[in-house]
Amino acid sequence: MVRTRTPIPFESGASLPQRLLDLLFPPRCVHCGRMGESLCAVCRATIQPPRGPRCERCDRSLGAAPGPRCGLCLARASATGQVALARIIVATDYAGAARSAIRALKFRRQRRLAQPLGRLLTEALRRAEAPPDLVIPMPLHATRRRERGYNQAALLARPVARALGLPLVEDALARVRATLPQTQLHRADRRANVAGAFALTESVAARALAGKRILLVDDVTTTGATLEAAAEALLAARPAAIYALAVARPSLDAWPDSAEPPDR
Ligand SMILES: [Zn+2]
Numbered sequence: 001m002v003r004t005r006t007p008i009p010f011e012s013g014a015s016l017p018q019r020l021l022d023l024l025f026p027p028r029c030v031h032c033g034r035m036g037e038s039l040c041a042v043c044r045a046t047i048q049p050p051r052g053p054r055c056e057r058c059d060r061s062l063g064a065a066p067g068p069r070c071g072l073c074l075a076r077a078s079a080t081g082q083v084a085l086a087r088i089i090v091a092t093d094y095a096g097a098a099r100s101a102i103r104a105l106k107f108r109r110q111r112r113l114a115q116p117l118g119r120l121l122t123e124a125l126r127r128a129e130a131p132p133d134l135v136i137p138m139p140l141h142a143t144r145r146r147e148r149g150y151n152q153a154a155l156l157a158r159p160v161a162r163a164l165g166l167p168l169v170e171d172a173l174a175r176v177r178a179t180l181p182q183t184q185l186h187r188a189d190r191r192a193n194v195a196g197a198f199a200l201t202e203s204v205a206a207r208a209l210a211g212k213r214i215l216l217v218d219d220v221t222t223t224g225a226t227l228e229a230a231a232e233a234l235l236a237a238r239p240a241a242i243y244a245l246a247v248a249r250p251s252l253d254a255w256p257d258s259a260e261p262p263d264r
């Protein structure tokens, strides 16, 4: 059940010490440099849902294809006979202010950006009408988690779970195998790279997920191969359905040759 709540102001999740620090050192917008907020209202307003006809399963632009599913979803279903992920919901394109905010969250330790980006995710989920029962962030491999000091997907999943009043299960999945960055690989190699990379953790009884509609949360998805690999690991818990929600998707045309991969 998706409940409606009174909107909370951006960055209201900031702690008291953080708010004091903000007074001493006012944040700057990571996209335009304006003083006051880490993502200003003007830049937030430019972040819009992807436009045009989209694939009913993965939210990718259909372009000139007839639909209702895109070529990648059709190819995956015919190659494997089944897909673990029922839906992939994407809040916006990986461009402009959204791209600046995601990169600052991941690579410049600007954790507070999880608040405005989390609101984007919540709004996208409400539009998509795919109501989950619980929320699971995509895990980082332990080495990467140590290097960064936090898992950006967990930071994003928290405001979503809070806004929807849903349980957040942060330790349900583990990334058991380090993988090459997906963005360095061509499309055909990406599935093989992430196959078997995830596992259900023992600390979470599979029972807790059985019969539930699970929402996986991540920052960026391109082909959806990483999300699908995580969903395949969750299938062992026999959930009712698995959805995925990501902040942004880069245009496939720009990948994997882009100079700036939104690497994990
Ligand atoms: Zn701005």
Ligand SMILES: [Zn+2]
Pocket (backbone or CB within 6 Å): 055, 056, 057, 058, 059, 060, 069, 070, 071, 072, 073, 074
């Ligand atoms: Zn699709």
